Amino acid sequence: MSELVARALAEATDTREVRVGRGVLTQVPDAFRSVFGDRNAVVVGDERTMAVAGWAVHAALAAAGVRVADPYVFPGEPELYARYENAALLRDTLRASGAVAVVVGAGTLNDLAKRASAELGEPYAVVATAASMDGYTAFGSSLAVDGYKQTLDAPAPALAVADLEVMAAAPAAMTASGYGDLLGKLTAGADWLVADAVGAEPVEPGVWKLVQGPLREALSRPRALAAGDVEAIGGLAEGLLMSGLAMQAHHGSRPASGSEHLFSHLWEMEGHGVEATPRRLSHGFKVAVGSVAVTALYEALLEDDLASLDVDAAVVAWPSAAERERLVLTHHSRPGLREAAVQQTMAKYVDARGVGRRLEALATAWPALSRRLREHLVPAAELQSMLRAAGAPAHPAEIRLGWAEFRATYVRSELIRARYTVLDALAEANLLEPLVARLFAPDGFWGRQAPA
Structure with a gap:
């Protein structure tokens, strides 16, 4: 475990131990006892992850004297069982056995074991099989409930083990997906800087360093990642x-x-990409394209001088609460999504006076903020090259997203979550749609890449 991970672990609320490195699969029994004492264990996997590492973990635990129940094995592909109902079935099995879940796999399996254990008030362990996403040590479980993917409450694992040799042997697309997910931390950081500048959410310097400190190095070797280089995958x-x-x-x-x-x-x-073949479109691939899209928006924004923003005009143009709610309903008609979008959007709504205060703060901070954003962000065209070198998509066509649908996402995505981002700052400044139009103009970033 690196010094950086050790420092982060000291600040974590749920995870007590992390083991990362070559050959650490053999350390699972020792790590399990260190965290869970003499508890029983049950390995949870699917047919593929059991073959990759699950049976080895089960055998190692049994050989070390840990009492193990029969493994809980999901059939087939993850997309076949990424539903809450399966978390409930796993929960009932765990309750009957009294065992700690040791999930061997990636995103969906981790989410199922995380939620099942949470409903029992029990800790669990995860053995990662691919560097495919950042959810291994994160709280929250992303599962389909009544056909809609939702993030359900659930603590992070008490123990996480990541054997780099196992991860390096994972399908290249899974590593590329993890690269796309990690690359999104660049724009996430930029949004945090903007939220801090307007007074919406202050940056915590210590937490900022945990993510942004190792980020550039972890993203620096996309071709080595695509080739399955163990050292590069260790950084990722x-x-x-x-x-x-x-x-x-x-x-x-x-x-x-x-x-x-x-x-x-x-x-x-x-539901975009759910029916994609031979494998459904991954979360990391969608984040990859979203990251390029947002970075291009930042580049358009940085061409302007917000220090001279006409705050009064923006305040006059800002809609009332009722108008804002109607706007959400105009852009979202899908049942379930529309209700959640209204609730989330109105949770972050401020009146014209509040918008005025935010925009005055933004204009005042702009000289220093714009310099920091330029230093922090990687150019959108460079991001596209990095993503493609890693084997990840970098253009909406590469995830089979229609051009008009992609363009509309800039406005529609601002209306689904309470989190304050650059999209909110631009909407409040009455600049979001003009900047999007600039991106899609014939000489704009996306206009130059428009499909024939």
Whole structure:
């Protein structure tokens, strides 16, 4: 375990131990006893992850004298069982056995075991099989409930083990997905800087360093990641684990999730990519495209001087609460999503006077803020090259997203979550749609990449 992970672990609320490195799969029994004492264990996996590492973990625990129940094995592909009902079935099995879940796998399996254990008030362990997402050490469980993907309350694992040799052997697309998810921390950080500047949510310097400190290095070797280089995957895995630990330390997902995730969340809630073959579109791939989209928006914004923003005109143009709610309903018609979007959007609504205060703060902070944003962000075109080198998508066409639908996401995604991002700042300044139009103009960032 690196010094950085050790420092993050000291700030975490749920995770007590993390083991990362080559060959650490053999350390699972020792780590299990260190965290859970003489509790029983049950390995949870699916047919693929059991073959990759699950049976080895089960055998190692049994050989070390840990009492183990028969493994709980889900059939087939993760998309076949990523539903809350399966978390409830697993919960009932765990209750009957009295065993601690040791989930061996990636996103969906982790979410199922996380929620099942949470409903029992029990801790659990995760053995990561791919560097595919930042959710291993994060709280919250993302599962489909009544057909809609939702984030359900659930603590992070008490123990996380990441064997880099196992991760390096994972399908390249899973590593590329993790790269896309981690790259999104760049725009998430920029959004936090904006939220801090307007007084919406102050930056916590210690938590900021947990995510942003190792980020550039972890993103620096996309071609090596695509080639399965163990050292490069170690950097990626550490960055992903750090993001989850930082969310624990912050008691929220702000350090690792910004407007790029709003793009992804909207597409997920509307089912985009669910039917993609041979594998459904991953969360990390959607975050990757969202990150390029948001970075391009920041670049357009940084061409302007917000220090001279006409605050009075923006305040006059700001809609009333009733008008804002009608706007949400105009952009979201899907049952379930529309109600949640109204609730979330109105939770962050401020009246014209509040908008005026925010915009005055933004204009005052702009000279220093714009310099810091330029230093912090990587150019959108460079991000596209990095993503493609890692094997991840970098253009909406590469995730089979329609051009008009993609453009509309800039406005629609601002209307689904209470989190304050650059999208909110621009909406309040009455600049969001003009800047989006600039991006899609023939000589704009996306206009130059428009499909024929």
